[in-house]
Amino acid sequence: MRKTRRACNVPDATIHRLPLYLEKLKLLQAIGVEDVSSRQLAESLDIKASQLRHDFHYFGGFSRPGRPYQVDILVPALEQIIGISQPQPTVILGAGHLGQALANYQNLELQGFPVVGIFDVNPKLIGLEIRGQPVRDMDELELLIRDKGVRIAILTVPAANAQAVTDRLVRAGIVGIFNFAPTDLKVPETVVVRNERLAVGIMSLSFRVKCIIEGGYERTDGLVAGE
Amino acid sequence: MRKTRRACNVPDATIHRLPLYLEKLKLLQAIGVEDVSSRQLAESLDIKASQLRHDFHYFGGFSRPGRPYQVDILVPALEQIIGISQPQPTVILGAGHLGQALANYQNLELQGFPVVGIFDVNPKLIGLEIRGQPVRDMDELELLIRDKGVRIAILTVPAANAQAVTDRLVRAGIVGIFNFAPTDLKVPETVVVRNERLAVGIMSLSFRVKCIIEGGYERTDGLVAGE
DNA sequence: AGGCCGCTGTTACGGGATTCACAACGAATC
DNA sequence: GATTCGTTGTGAATCCCGTAACAGCGGCCT
Known part of the structure; x- marks a missing residue:
């Protein structure tokens, strides 16, 4: 039983899809859906059903064969895999515009990542309240990380200080x-x-935009008029 | 000469690296470096030199063979490929925390994406000045897009309105x-x-964090003590 | 001038990710 | 009860990306 070890060899591409699965499944759960087939779930995410099953296959059976997935089983399973069965406290470093925006972004907390500390070096910012929390002096950093058991930090400081x-x-x-x-x-x-x-x-977006404007729009079906 | 057509078939992975190349090259340019070899540039980005040359190869010769790349040629070439030879005006939709943070993020303008309009539906926000620009009513959207020739929009509105x-x-x-x-x-x-x-x-980060904590740290070199 | 070194452009190879195909299984229906 | 349909699990095949290898060119040093 070394599933945890094995789970770490999962390709990045699969890992990046797990949150998308979870998000959709939570949505389904909220509206009372109990069962969902790989095809249904995959189509709503614009991917192939076989890929979804393949992804899940890395982690072992979420369902008995022959029957569709059960939302109520899948959601906690994915949460456990991702590591948010219990909320993961996080800290934000840098209370500039971006840091403040993230601190205010309630979706983070909703998804299991409550912000338990916001830090900055700028004395003008220290003490400022953001969603009920003060911007703290860096002096308090180590203590708070240890006290709250923080393992994830969000870095929004200038590049020079990073x-x-x-x-x-x-x-x-x-x-x-x-x-x-x-x-x-x-x-x-x-x-x-x-x-x-x-x-x-935004730059890779710009590249694709340029392609569309200059070269006619990209065709995935191999068909285009007048050539 | 259908290079533009061909350029659209470039894999995503390559596209995502172009901005990284450009960024490093601008840094070199700023400190007066004239030449740079694929190895030098690649190492500073933690990728293989062959991959960098492979990436460039999609777009055709940036250099005469036998000699290293010239920064002053590469920078405008990449800018032209990405589509920022001239600044790309952008608009921001949604002047909430995130929208404001992005509007204040001067790096965007620096990289060739000046924000020429910020829009919201909330009357309390309309008129608010952000970096010298008022938050505008949505009424003005179409006109401004046409006037400024905007092709790229940044969407930071709530999911329900997206x-x-x-x-x-x-x-x-x-x-x-x-x-x-x-x-x-x-x-x-x-x-x-x-x-x-x-x-x-943040969820895929959380997964990797869980792997490190639970399974001992992942090793890419195949060596680990005490096993 | 000649040989050596470093560099790029290009092709070939290896490995990983995605897709396909099918076997195994459950439920519903006739 | 048999059969048909829909479902998952899983191994094979395909496709694409990342890496390595090498050919060709330019400059430098002797």
Whole structure:
């Protein structure tokens, strides 16, 4: 029984789909749907049913064969896989515009990631209340991380400070860093970083836009008039 | 000479790296570096040199063989490929916390995406100044899009309104939508959507964190002590 | 001038992800 | 009860991306 070990070899592509599955399933759960077939679920997400089953297959049986998936089984199973059976407390580093926006983004808490601390170095920001929480001085960082058992940090500091803050987070025991700073972070192997770069996103969008405008729209069906 | 046509068949993975190349190259340019080899550039981005050359190969020669890449040639070439040789004006739909944060995020303008309009339906927000621009009433949407030639929109409205706003954007001639709402958008084939879902990002991070904590840390080198 | 070194462009290969195909199973219907 | 339909689990095949290898070119040093 080393399923946890095995689960870590799951490809990234599959991992990124798990939250989408969970989101849709919660929606179904909310409106009282009990059963859902792989085809139904997959079509609503614009993917192939076989891929969905393949994804689930990494983690073992969520259903007895011959019968559709049961929403009430799938939701907690996925939550357990993702690691949010219990809420995962998080801290935000950097109370600038983006940090404040994220602190206010109630969807995060709703999805199992309550923000338990917001930190900044700017004295003008310290003490400012955001959704009932004060922006804290960095002095309190280590203590709060330890007290609340925080393992995930959201980094919204300027790129110039990102590495220094990261080092401090790592020393404080943070295991996952959600990095919004436009810079690469160096961390030990025991820490995971996920970069979320807005500029990358909008630029790849721009490329596709240019393709559509310049080259006629892209066709996936191989058919186009006049050629 | 159908390079533009061909360029649209470039894999997504390559497209997502182009902004990273451009970013690093601009940094080099800023400090006066003239030449850069594929190895130098690749190493600083933690990828293989062969992959970088492979990526560039989709678009044709940026350099004469035998000599390293010239920063001053590469930067405008990439900008032209991405479609930001001239600034791409954008509009933001939804002036909530996230919309305001993005409007204040000067990096966007720096990277070639100036925000020329911020819109909301909330009368309390309309008129509010953000970085010198008022939040506008939706009435002005179509006119401004046409006047400024806007092709890219950033969507930060609540999920419930996202599709309605999208339909209106499409009718107004928007070609690319950067969607922060946690919902899928239906658009015609001539419009591109890029979903940026924070919840997905933090959940996949959470999964990796769980793996590290539960299963001992993942090893890519096949070596681990005491087993 | 000649040889050596470093660089890019390009092709070939290997591996991973997606898709397909089918076997095994349950339920409902006739 | 048999049969048909719909479902999942799973291994095979296909496709695509990442990597390696090498050919061709330019400059430099001797």
